[in-house]
Amino acid sequence: MQKFGGTSVGTPERIEAVAEQLTETVRAGHKVVVVVSAMAGETNRLLGLAHQIDSRPSTRELDMLAASGEQASIALLAIALIKRGYPAVSLLADQVGILTDNKFSRARILSVATERLWQELEQGHIVIVAGFQGRDIEGNITTLGRGGSDTTAVALAAALKADECQIFTDVDGIYSIDPRICSGAFRLPLVDSDSMLELASLGAKVLHSRSIEYAATHQVPLRVLSSFKPDQGSLICYQGAGMSLPKLTGIACQKDEVWLQLTGISSALQTQLFKEFARQSVETDLFTLLGPQQIGFSLNRSDLSVVEDLCRELAAKQSFDWLVFTGLAKLSIVGVGVKANPAVMAVVLEQLQALAADPVTMQCSEIKLSVLLLERHLASLANELHRLLLIEEI
Template identity: 50%
Template sequence: MAIIVQKFGGTSVGSLERIENVAEQIIKTKQQGHQVVAVLSAMSGETNRLTELANKLDPNPSPRELDMLLASGEQVSIALLSIALIKRGFSAVSLLAHQIGLLTDNRFNKARILNVDNQRMLKELQQGHIVIVAGFQGNDNEGNITTLGRGGSDTSAVAIATALQAKECQIFTDVDGVYTTDPRLDENARKLPYVSFEEMLEMASSGAKVLQSRSVEFAGNHKMPLRVLSSFSEGDGTSITFEQQADKTHPVSAITSHKDEAMISASGVESGEKFRNKLFALLAKVDIEVDMLTQTAKDNDKINLSFTVHRNDYQQTLRIANSLTADFSIEQLCGNNKVVKISAIGNGMRSHSGVAAELFECLLDNKIDVYLVSAAEIKISVLVKESDLTSAVCFLHEKFQLNVTN
């Protein structure tokens, strides 16, 4: 009998009715002859409600105590699901992180999983029980409760699946799979039956919100097959695998977009390298991440530098850059926070040359200006005006024939 790990997010367990639906889903899998371990988030809204309570007492609550508080959310959802399963005649047992020996480091609020002990879970499975585990939480080596940060339940599920050598880790969400692009932007978006880990990882880091990139990375590192499915509708979802599904007809598998971008440009900077290093060091100090980056030499050692940050960090980044203008000679410093990043992602890009050329040609033909470009092995990203978002996505989706199955 193979072990299947199924993860249900907050929306999937957001009400008693939905918890009962999840129970039915699990029973279906169990009746197909599998051993099932379910990993749950807190009921939707609960983590926010608890965070608000804490913030009313202290806008910066103690990280350790906040984790103690938040971990109660999953405790409620796993107990309720277990009660629903037992009511239906199935033996189930809910388990907290410390009860399955899910060990993390002690970085409260954003802990990393160090180890998952499979003994207790295997014992329960061998006795025929459905095992329901609290996601999002762990224990440090002093027995303090930690949490993994928002979206951490996905990582819990993957780590648990890995520890149990599960056949598959199924992530149930409110979408029914991974799409060639965001269906809200392009109605021709098509559900992908499979994507590779590398593609999924690039997609997650480029705006696709289906899976948290940390969990995809974890699954990739541990060769744990993932599947994204809907809690609310039937279907096989999207399988995320290692098998190289060579797609001759589609060098590009998906077009993603990321809206919350902002660009800062400094042109004619003397001692440009020093300016850049100083600026990026200051940004790192306040946890501002630099995403896309281009640097060109102009003349006489003066350089032009453009980079993007998250739109929320735009004003602070501008202030920090401006604070350096006293020490550095800069011809112009300007920014634009009405920009978006569009990415074309595909394993097929390895073997298909000319994808970049096609992409630029398509954008040029449709009069879409490109401000910045960055490229990785299986991804090309361009920064364009926010007003060009939908048209850029649709033109590229059509250009690479993503509406057509191979």
């Protein structure tokens, strides 16, 4: 099982290069199913068109529109393979039988049919499947959210019991920190699945967090490789694999964070609010009980309008106040040794003091320590913590 992202198929020339790579895999004796994203920038272009027409378009129609990007890229890749004399067939997720729930733009995969896939493979075809999409029980086209093609690839690999799920992208593996933020970032040859899930959910963009969840649940061997440079990449491993792993894995950085502080909200309304978050797939983090009927939590700015609409609806039933703090970023240190090593917290506090950067909130769990702070302090703090914690290894 192989998956190629948008940059890997971003131009006709790159599609031709992917076709060459796939033919090499076939010549090595492998049956190939490949998942492909839309060409780089295409999904944004399509969504931009929708928002020119309506600032808050129907989510069902957005999914119908966004899913069309993958249809173009899988057909183009099939054409490139057929031109080379290799039989190939492109299939939409609906043709494969990828069933999802009905949460448009953030759907979750419920099941994957394999009959059509095995039929095509037995006929000697290279099967090219559209990532990022599925259908619900009513036959509506759904999409899996940003990075959802990773989840498609892992789900197909699990269903087919593939030897390995290889995610080809524009980077050559998982890094200790985003190289765009810290020039000292280094590649991690091995990453445990728990740490990888934390990194993905906390801002590391190489893999979609749902794909890690799915891979861990089904124990899918998962490797991240570069489309442009042959290498072993980074392997996601699982508990009991017998591999030596570092105590601290990496640092994840997430910009465009928002802190929402609610005052005078009853426990009943708190419960109702978070049930609505679950229904609408709004992800929150760093939940803090600030006092009687006072809570705070972080979320991505992209979800703010939905959350504020929900707050207005509930406040109409029982009055409460809320404050929104923007211009924030979240930095998270991830690894099995975070909580067990008090020196990690000491270093973080020392560096925050040196930058005169008062955090909005901090939280520590078994394998992560997260700090919410002003975005302007993020790069400086990230670089110093990376040097002290991951290079010098206190």
